[in-house]
Amino acid sequence: MGNVSNSDFPVSVSSLHFPSTEQLSVSQTLASLRRSALSVTNRLRSIEADAAFVREVADHYGLPLVANERCGSWYISPETKTGSAYFKSTDGHTGQWDFSFRRLNLQILPIAREHGGCVIVDSTRRGKLMPDALSKTIPIWCAVFNRVLFPSDTAYHSVELPPNYLGASEESQIEQRIDSFVHSLKSLKLDLDDLRQQLGKPIRVAWANRTYFHPTDLCIGKDYHLFVLCSASKRVHGAEISEGGYIQGAGDDSEAWAHGLTPPVFWAHKSTLLARAEEDLPEIIEKLMQEHRKQGTGHQATRIAPTRNLYISQTSPDSTGSGLYDLIIDCNGNPEATGENTKRLNLGCPSSKQGGRDLRNHLDKVREFVSSQLGRDPTQSLLVMCESGKDLSAGTLLSVLCSFYSDAGEFVEPRMDQVIGKQFIRQRLAWIVSSKHDVNPSRSTLQSINAFLMQRPDY
Structure with missing residues (x-):
């Protein structure tokens, strides 16, 4: 065996060579491969x-x-x-x-x-x-x-x-x-x-x-x-x-x-998207989605049958400023932005999941607004909207339907002795679901509505 000098051995921990610090472990390698496969x-x-x-x-x-x-x-x-x-x-x-x-x-x-x-x-x-x-x-x-x-x-x-x-x-x-x-x-x-x-x-x-x-x-x-x-x-x-x-x-x-891509935009630009490198896709998708949003013509409101004057929609510039509706309730709108406008009610609910729980705190204002406005002229049209057009707006409309509308879809002033149960609420929800098929009020929104409607009314 030949002579080995001390210089052939590491003299400190920092000079030791650990391959694992420079090479991926087996699990890291598999995770990387999986991410690549799921590109x-x-x-x-x-x-x-x-x-x-x-x-x-x-x-x-x-x-x-x-x-x-x-x-x-x-x-x-x-x-x-x-x-x-x-x-x-x-x-x-x-x-x-x-x-x-x-x-x-x-x-x-x-x-x-x-x-x-x-x-x-x-x-x-x-x-x-x-x-x-x-x-x-x-x-x-x-x-x-x-x-x-x-x-x-x-x-x-x-x-x-x-x-x-x-x-x-x-x-x-x-x-x-x-x-x-x-x-x-x-x-x-x-x-x-x-x-x-x-x-x-x-x-x-x-x-x-x-x-x-x-x-x-x-x-x-x-x-x-x-x-x-x-x-x-x-x-x-x-x-x-x-x-x-x-x-x-x-x-x-x-x-x-x-990355925000939707099916319609994918199908409209499929060839472009499939031809580009993976690392370029997030930026390309963002540009395509911006163009798509610019081309949007707003969100058409849906009338809730059998009423003749209640409408629901997703929030959009067209629905907020077109003057097509006599009254507007915007579930997510800033309450301070209405000024002296008595024909509009902004609730200020957050767009997150918290919005459904927060709605409970605003339903008294909704009832007062509807009672004062439609009570004076029941023929006025009322549009209720929220960011999705499916959750808070549906819950708010449900509270209006249960409180103010007869089985025939006519506006009526609530009775002092009116008692509302879950079955009645479910029947009115069926009006909304039957009219606008993609509404999907969250559990927290429905819990807020049930809690508000099933308490004894105090007018």
């Missing part, structure tokens, strides 16, 4: 591939495309999109099966009647064949409406569920809940004859995904309308890095990855 570019290319499958399904059945928002719109180009639905996967979660009275989805009834059915498009992230909205929420909804609107057509009353997908116990428990949902829907006092006319025939359900079409022989029929529940994405069992850049459910949770 915006890979997401957009995956969406494009899945959208091609969706078009094939629509062509196969000869039915129009309806997006289950928000995910479904990524997979449908705007020129081929006939409508939107709002079915929540959480209403299909095991043990939580539910029928949403905040999302009645009545807007798809006339679409089905006109075309003989529709293809409802959604997707889900890695590991599942389809989202719970397609496997359970929509089948529950179809069974409820079949029973309510076509009580004598018993052949369509059972819940149709995907083959060999759920356990027998879960299928049985879902079936057992349908009658209670039917009872609750009837209690909303909707015009069932009108809804029956809008739909025309009972609904049958089919599924289309990359694994199977079921039932394989089902098509548009003369005795029923066909709802095809299409899961757009290919099922991925392993990690994304094993799929060569393909991402299952790439359109899901877009707030976390899209």
Whole structure:
């Protein structure tokens, strides 16, 4: 063995060489690879591939495309999109099966009647064949409406569920809940004859995904309308890095990855976005979204039937200054900005989740404003708006409908002995949901409304 001098050994800790400080660990390397696999570019290319499958399904059945928002719109180009639905996967979660009275989805009834059915498009992230909205929420909804609107057509009353997908116990428990949902829907006092006319025939359900079409022989029929529940994405069992850049459910949770990009802007500029480098996309998306916002023409207000003078909309320059409405309540507007204007009420609620809780503190002002203004002239139009047009404005209008409007949609002064219960509130909420299908008041907003309305009135 040769001589080794002291200079061949490190003489201090700082001179020691630790490779781990200069090289990524295995977990860091895998995390980096996963981030690369989940790039915006890979997401957009995956969406494009899945959208091609969706078009094939629509062509196969000869039915129009309806997006289950928000995910479904990524997979449908705007020129081929006939409508939107709002079915929540959480209403299909095991043990939580539910029928949403905040999302009645009545807007798809006339679409089905006109075309003989529709293809409802959604997707889900890695590991599942389809989202719970397609496997359970929509089948529950179809069974409820079949029973309510076509009580004598018993052949369509059972819940149709995907083959060999759920356990027998879960299928049985879902079936057992349908009658209670039917009872609750009837209690909303909707015009069932009108809804029956809008739909025309009972609904049958089919599924289309990359694994199977079921039932394989089902098509548009003369005795029923066909709802095809299409899961757009290919099922991925392993990690994304094993799929060569393909991402299952790439359109899901877009707030976390899209840098503000929306489906309409993606489809309008798809070639540009897919041709650019990943690091350039955030800046390009921001520019495209700015251009899109400049082209916007404002948000059209929706009248809440059966009233003739109550409207709801998202806040926009058009709705704030056009003079189209006699009275305005802006849920997010600065209270100090109204000055001496007695025809406008700004509540000053924050746009965050706190807004729903804060609304409770302003409902007395809403009641006083409506009582003094509409009490003097009930023919005046009233527009209620908020930043989203779906949450605080819906809650505020709900308080107005419950406090001041009769079953016929006419303005009436509240009675001193008026008692408002949850069922009455639910009936009035159905007016809003039936008129503007994308409203979605948060739990905190509805809790504020319930707490305010169910206390004994003090006029």
